[in-house]
Amino acid sequence: MTSSEVVLESRLTCPLCGHETVETMPSDSCCFFHECVQCKALIRPKAGDCCIFCSYGSMKCPPIQLQGHCCSG
Numbered sequence: 001m002t003s004s005e006v007v008l009e010s011r012l013t014c015p016l017c018g019h020e021t022v023e024t025m026p027s028d029s030c031c032f033f034h035e036c037v038q039c040k041a042l043i044r045p046k047a048g049d050c051c052i053f054c055s056y057g058s059m060k061c062p063p064i065q066l067q068g069h070c071c072s073g
Contacts, residue, residue, distance in 0.1 A: 006065050010057035016041045025053050027062045030070060 012023045012034065019038035025031070030051035034043045046055040050070035053061045063070040 006062045007059045008062065010053045010059040012043075012052065012057050014039060014041060014043060015056055016043075023053075023057075025057075025059070025061055030061060030063075 006027065008025050008027060009022055010025055011020050013020045014036040017036060017039040019036055021037060023034070031053060032045060032051060034052045035041070036043060043052050043056060045051050049055040050064070051061050053059065054064060054070075059065070061070060
C-alpha cells in the first residue's frame with residue numbers, strides 16, 4: 001500500500017453506547033483518547049492496540065495501513 005492509498009476516514013464506534021461517527025485520522029500520530037459525542041465517555045484503545053481507531057474504527061490507523069506496525073510496536 002502506498003501513502004496515496006491510505007484511508008484517512010474511519011467510522012468510530014463507541015464501545016459503551018454504540019454511537020458511530022466518521023472521524024478523520026491524523027496521518028502522522030496516534031489518537032489515544034476520544035470523547036463520545038453522545039454519552040461523553042472517554043474512549044481509550046484496547047490493550048495491545050496503538051490507538052482508538054485500531055480498537056474501535058472501521059479502518060486501522062495510517063501507520064498500520066502502511067507498515068503493519070505503529071508507535072507502540
